[in-house]
Amino acid sequence: TAEWLQIDLNDIASIHKAARYVEERYPKLDGLINNAGISGDMQKNPLELKSSELEQLAKVNFLGNFEMIKSFTPILSRNHGRILNVTIPATPIGSFNPLGYLASKASLNSMIKSFAMYYKKHEIPVEIFDVLSGGISTDLNQHQSGLLIRTVQE
Structure with missing residues (x-):
C-alpha cells in the first residue's frame, strides 16, 4: 500500500503528526526514504551567501x-526496518562548489553515520544508509547538464 503524506521539513510539528498518523494506520512500516531537500542558490559563491540562506538549507x-529519522525510528525499530537517505558526496570539486548545499549535505552524511553507530551500539534493529545517486538534471539544480549529469529518464 502506498499513500502520499504532505510533510513540511521546515515544520517539526508536521513531521511528528505524520509519524503519529503512520504509526496508527501502518504499524508494520519497515521502510523510510528521505529524499526531500532544497538546493538554495547554487550559483552564489561563498562570499555572496547570507547566513539566512545557510540557515534555511x-x-x-x-x-x-x-526529525524524520528520530520520529520514525520507534516504528521502524519494531519492524526491523530500513532508512534510506538520498544525498551527495559533500566535497567541493572543480565547477561544483555550492557552499550552502554542500555544507547541509555534509551534515546529513555525518548524521547518517552517527545514527548507524548509535543503532549498532544499542542494538536498535534499524538499518540506516545513504544512496548517492549522482548528478541528475532537475529543478533542484536549474536543469544543469554536463559530464556525469543524467536526465531523470536516464
Missing part, C-alpha cells in the same frame, strides 16, 4: 531529516 536538509 540546514533547517530542511539537516534538521528536517533529523
Whole structure:
C-alpha cells in the first residue's frame, strides 16, 4: 500500500503528526526514504551567501531529516526496518562548489553515520544508509547538464 503524506521539513510539528498518523494506520512500516531537500542558490559563491540562506538549507536538509529519522525510528525499530537517505558526496570539486548545499549535505552524511553507530551500539534493529545517486538534471539544480549529469529518464 502506498499513500502520499504532505510533510513540511521546515515544520517539526508536521513531521511528528505524520509519524503519529503512520504509526496508527501502518504499524508494520519497515521502510523510510528521505529524499526531500532544497538546493538554495547554487550559483552564489561563498562570499555572496547570507547566513539566512545557510540557515534555511540546514533547517530542511539537516534538521528536517533529523526529525524524520528520530520520529520514525520507534516504528521502524519494531519492524526491523530500513532508512534510506538520498544525498551527495559533500566535497567541493572543480565547477561544483555550492557552499550552502554542500555544507547541509555534509551534515546529513555525518548524521547518517552517527545514527548507524548509535543503532549498532544499542542494538536498535534499524538499518540506516545513504544512496548517492549522482548528478541528475532537475529543478533542484536549474536543469544543469554536463559530464556525469543524467536526465531523470536516464
